[in-house]
Amino acid sequence: MELIKLSGINKYFGSGENRVHVLKDISLTIEKGDFVAIIGQSGSGKSTLMNILGCLDTPTTGSYRINGTEAGRLGADQLAGLRSKTFGFIFQRYNLLSSLSAVDNVALPAVYRGMRQQERTNRAKELLRELGLGDKFPNKPNELSGGQQQRVSIARALMNGGEIILADEPTGALDSKSGEMVMEIITELHAKGHTIILVTHDKTIASYASRTIEIKDGDIVSDTRSREDIATAGRPQTEQKKSAFGYLKDRVSEAFRMSVQAIFSHKLRSLLTMLGIIIGIASVVSVVALGRGGQAQIMANISSIGTNTIDIYPGSSWGDMRSNRVRTLTVSDSDLLAQQSYIDSATPNVSTSGTVVYGNESVSASVSGAGEQFFDVRGVELVQGRLYTADDVMGIASVAVIDENTKNRLFPDSNPIGQVLIFSKKPLEVIGVAKRAGTMGNNDSLTIWVPYTTVMSKITGAKHINSITVKIADDVNSQMAEGNLTQLLLAKHGSQDFFTSNSDTIMQTVESATGTMTLLISGIALISLIVGGIGVMNIMLVSVTERTKEIGIRMAIGARQANIMEQFLIEAVLICILGGAVGVGISALIGWGFNSMPMEFKMLFSSESIALAIGCSTAIGVIFGFMPARGASKLNPIDALARE
Numbered sequence: 001m002e003l004i005k006l007s008g009i010n011k012y013f014g015s016g017e018n019r020v021h022v023l024k025d026i027s028l029t030i031e032k033g034d035f036v037a038i039i040g041q042s043g044s045g046k047s048t049l050m051n052i053l054g055c056l057d058t059p060t061t062g063s064y065r066i067n068g069t070e071a072g073r074l075g076a077d078q079l080a081g082l083r084s085k086t087f088g089f090i091f092q093r094y095n096l097l098s099s100l101s102a103v104d105n106v107a108l109p110a111v112y113r114g115m116r117q118q119e120r121t122n123r124a125k126e127l128l129r130e131l132g133l134g135d136k137f138p139n140k141p142n143e144l145s146g147g148q149q150q151r152v153s154i155a156r157a158l159m160n161g162g163e164i165i166l167a168d169e170p171t172g173a174l175d176s177k178s179g180e181m182v183m184e185i186i187t188e189l190h191a192k193g194h195t196i197i198l199v200t201h202d203k204t205i206a207s208y209a210s211r212t213i214e215i216k217d218g219d220i221v222s223d224t225r226s227r228e229d230i231a232t233a234g235r236p237q238t239e240q241k242k243s244a245f246g247y248l249k250d251r252v253s254e255a256f257r258m259s260v261q262a263i264f265s266h267k268l269r270s271l272l273t274m275l276g277i278i279i280g281i282a283s284v285v286s287v288v289a290l291g292r293g294g295q296a297q298i299m300a301n302i303s304s305i306g307t308n309t310i311d312i313y314p315g316s317s318w319g320d321m322r323s324n325r326v327r328t329l330t331v332s333d334s335d336l337l338a339q340q341s342y343i344d345s346a347t348p349n350v351s352t353s354g355t356v357v358y359g360n361e362s363v364s365a366s367v368s369g370a371g372e373q374f375f376d377v378r379g380v381e382l383v384q385g386r387l388y389t390a391d392d393v394m395g396i397a398s399v400a401v402i403d404e405n406t407k408n409r410l411f412p413d414s415n416p417i418g419q420v421l422i423f424s425k426k427p428l429e430v431i432g433v434a435k436r437a438g439t440m441g442n443n444d445s446l447t448i449w450v451p452y453t454t455v456m457s458k459i460t461g462a463k464h465i466n467s468i469t470v471k472i473a474d475d476v477n478s479q480m481a482e483g484n485l486t487q488l489l490l491a492k493h494g495s496q497d498f499f500t501s502n503s504d505t506i507m508q509t510v511e512s513a514t515g516t517m518t519l520l521i522s523g524i525a526l527i528s529l530i531v532g533g534i535g536v537m538n539i540m541l542v543s544v545t546e547r548t549k550e551i552g553i554r555m556a557i558g559a560r561q562a563n564i565m566e567q568f569l570i571e572a573v574l575i576c577i578l579g580g581a582v583g584v585g586i587s588a589l590i591g592w593g594f595n596s597m598p599m600e601f602k603m604l605f606s607s608e609s610i611a612l613a614i615g616c617s618t619a620i621g622v623i624f625g626f627m628p629a630r631g632a633s634k635l636n637p638i639d640a641l642a643r644e
């Protein structure tokens with residue numbers, strides 16, 4: 001039965017002046033079950049012919065039919081299928097994968113064929129045992145002798161059946177004893193029904209075969225048959241049932257395993273590749289956490305000022321240079337506002353600063369004069385004693401509530417309540433100690449709260465006030481209240497000589513400002529991620545180049561383009577995810593360090609930003625790994641295999 005039929009095969013290498021005609025009009029048929037030796041001197045074209053037979057290379061012209069199918073019409077995947085199921089290659093230099101054990105090397109063709117893990121391991125072990133390597137399962141190729149390596153490669157050729165065994169100088173690198181052993185195994189395989197095509201330059205080796213074809217300078221010069229023994233014994237078929245899902249799962253997990261192996265066998269290179277991703281992800285996650293923490297802190301401070309409050313200042317805006325000199329707000333403005341139905345309370349604020357004296361101590365402090373509502377509106381909490389009341393304000397009482405800083409400075413060990421401070425030559429009796437709920441900015445300053453009436457008439461003598469703080473009635477819209485009181489004061493003053501500030505508006509401003517900052521810094525971090533991605537691509541490209549031979553071997557034993565692509569893509573993604581995870585870990589470390597220091601705020605990590613970071617690094621792996629992976633999968637099997 002005709003298995004292989006070559007007609008008019010020509011093969012040229014190179015182009016132009018360097019074009020060489022390596023195979024010249026070769027026509028040849030090979031029967032199923034035959035044992036053919038192709039003999040010829042070095043450079044005569046034997047390997048070229050063999051590679052065409054094994055569908056590793058394509059002829060320049062001519063027809064090659066295998067089992068009646070024209071090989072030239074088959075696509076890359078179908079050719080890979082032929083290499084996987086029909087052919088078994090035995091190379092002069094074994095071509096084992098150095099990172100895999102003997103068992104894994106033998107089992108590899110079955111991975112690409114979709115055999116289950118358990119089944120293929122068992123089969124690989126059985127084949128190795130049959131070839132006398134029962135004690136070498138876990139050994140890597142460099143732990144085996146040449147003869148042993150060649151037997152591993154024979155086992156590999158048989159893994160998927162190996163209907164046609166293609167052996168290119170299988171004994172070329174072996175001592176004569178190992179060579180003899182290999183030839184005996186090959187002869188045995190012929191007896192079992194395998195079709196054998198053997199390439200050699202050695203007449204003794206060729207004498208094992210039943211038919212000898214001699215080629216010289218690309219021409220067949222003789223074709224002699226020494227024995228009429230076409231093997232007909234039924235060769236054990238290894239057809240396996242496979243579920244599509246089981247196949248996919250197995251294939252991906254195998255690609256995953258190989259990627260992990262590749263990453264860990266080049267630890268430093270993998271680490272350097274990851275560096276860009278690590279830095280990028282660590283900075284994105286940290287910056288977002290910093291931004292969120294800072295924002296949360298500022299929000300907490302603002303809400304401690306009191307929501308539902310509106311402050312009214314003289315001048316036209318915060319930047320108004322004249323606002324210090326504008327003296328348009330008066331206590332009567334505050335009283336007028338307090339009478340409005342949409343306003344819960346209004347308190348004038350006057351402030352001044354100076355030296356506070358107690359006993360021998362004198363310290364500088366700021367004095368904040370306000371109504372009794374101030375404490376409630378501003379969230380000032382009583383710590384000790386009492387706050388001043390409406391009666392104190394009405395009665396222009398010389399009383400003071402001091403903050404904790406002042407207490408610590410002037411009364412470190414004693415009870416301040418009832419003691420008298422001197423401010424601006426005026427006595428003030430301490431009635432309470434209080435603290436602000438949220439502290440913002442400089443928290444070393446000393447503050448003393450005194451009724452505004454006392455400040456105005458006893459201390460500064462001023463007629464104007466610095467600001468009015470209004471608390472809006474419940475259920476009243478703050479914007480509406482703001483609009484109404486602006487109208488009211490405008491009517492009273494006749495001109496817009498004041499401006500209002502609403503805590504809601506401040507919050508919105510802060511929110512958008514910190515949001516913008518986070519976005520900006522994230523943008524910078526994103527750039528570093530892209531740079532990292534390019535690094536990954538670069539290294540993957542190098543890796544593809546470096547492992548071209550490996551890719552060639554995988555293709556020779558039946559890997560399809562998709563298998564190669566998967567492997568490299570998974571590798572890129574894995575590197576990026578690992579980098580991302582390390583990056584998240586580093587930023588967690590930064591956060592831990594930051595949060596254990598006495599900072600004004602804490603870093604807040606969100607699961608979204610971490611998920612986003614990991615998602616990002618995966619995407620980078622896919623995007624930047626795609627090109628090198630595709631490049632690897634598009635390699636021509638024989639070109640890849642020929643690379644050293």
Ligand SMILES: Nc1ncnc2c1ncn2[C@@H]1O[C@H](COP(=O)(O)OP(=O)(O)O)[C@@H](O)[C@H]1O
Nearest residue numbers: 013014022040041042043044045046047048049
């Ligand atoms: N990829 C190639 N590019 C150019 N020339 C090649 C290539 N492969 C083989 N050749 C040439 O083709 C001729 C036959 O090579 P080959 O088939 O390897 O011979 P053999 O296996 O009989 O020693 C040699 O002259 C070799 O230099």
Ligand SMILES: [Mg+2]
Nearest residue numbers: 043046047048
């Ligand atoms: Mg050769």
